[in-house]
Amino acid sequence: MASPANRRSGSNKKAQLGVFTGYVLAGAGVLLGAALLAISLLRPGTFTDLRTVAGDAVSPVGEAGAEARTGSRNVFEAVAAYYRAGSRNAALQEEMRVARVRLAEAEALRQENVRLKAVLGLTEEDAKPVAVARLIGSTSSSARRIGYLSAGRADGVRRGMPVSSPMGLVGRILEVGERSSRVLLLTDSESMVPVRRATDNVIAFAEGRSDGSLRLRLVNLGINPIKEGDVFVTSGSGGLFRPGIAVAVATEITRDGAIARLLSNPAATDVVVVEPIWQPDAAAVLGTAPPEAGEASGGD
């Protein structure tokens, strides 16, 4: 197929001008795109409002889709119920996995208790969840790992709040709209969470690798004490995440830490809990409260 001749303007002055204007506008588009990109790379918080308004506009549709996802899974479950043995096995395995996480968390809590009892006078109240919401979708074609949540400022959600599911930590709030918000998932390469081993005080940082796994980097270098299957929970340093939320299980040992598998796979999560920032004052002092610390300080 040949390209159409209608762009050959000939000697028609008006047509020539039209073609010329098209090129000028397109060139302006390229320049504007480059400028916007430079601004948003240097000052990541600049266009937050634009994105959150856009997110609010589409979130009802997304929510309906998320409900359909839950519904259709129930249909599959109903079909699978005919294969009794298989489904029961799967359910038991699921229960087992939850129990293992629970056990690790309980162990972490016990450790926490021992440590807190040692530090007399420090009291800790239970964190009441801010909101219970649905993970609607995620940026499934971009290299960034950002999820969309069906709760926003109207539900009391604020920037920096941790998001977790019954299986463990999912991420933290990045941008808040009126009824929807964006979540920086743990696997995003910008995400970093202070963690410790559930059984003792081996502390590390969990960085996202954007391929669905996390990289654990030990804070104290030396002999690597991590073994495969070790469960890591949040350590509470930085003041953002309360200590003892399950994060990941180590699957592969590296020289300075480990590669870990996420315990709460966001793909298998639909209802999540938004929790308040654990120690807002400490987080503000340490500068961990804004998700992209330092860079976004000029934003809202």
Added chain:
Amino acid sequence: MEQLNPRARRDPFGSRINRTQSSLLAYGLPWVTIMLGSLTPWLPIIAPAPLLPPLGFMLLLAWRLLRPGLLPLWAGLPLGLFDDLYSGQPLGSGVLLFSLSLFAIEVIEARFPWRNFWLDWLTASAMLTVYIALAALFSGAALTLVQFTVIIPQLLLSIVLFPIIARAVAMLDRLRLMRVRRID
């Protein structure tokens, strides 16, 4: 005539008598489908890694290759901006990449005026490779070897999926040219 053959006065685009194309449908459909493609992050799929092909961009390529001149050259600006609002990329990356790719297709078309399926697929594959690589570069994420091993499956999926998208766009093109408006 109708008693002999009820479809005698019709063609694939509908009745030829007293009907004409709707300009809203004819000019609006490409824009609407590309924007719907940009909304894929709101699908209830929560991917642990970049997995889905960039549907908005692929629909733009397919429309542009199928119907040169239907989308104006500056269409990359509004469509890229809309894509940026939802894709998770920093704002501006879509505007820049969409605009540049429309320019690139213009140049390719001037160089190869006669095109066929294979040349279109090759063009789209080259554009998708550059687009996905540059989008990963612009995403603001730290570039490591892992990043590149992660985007390769996405790239292959996009290239394999392109002919299907192009075929879907060709079907939408028939819908676009349906004679739906009554002439009074």
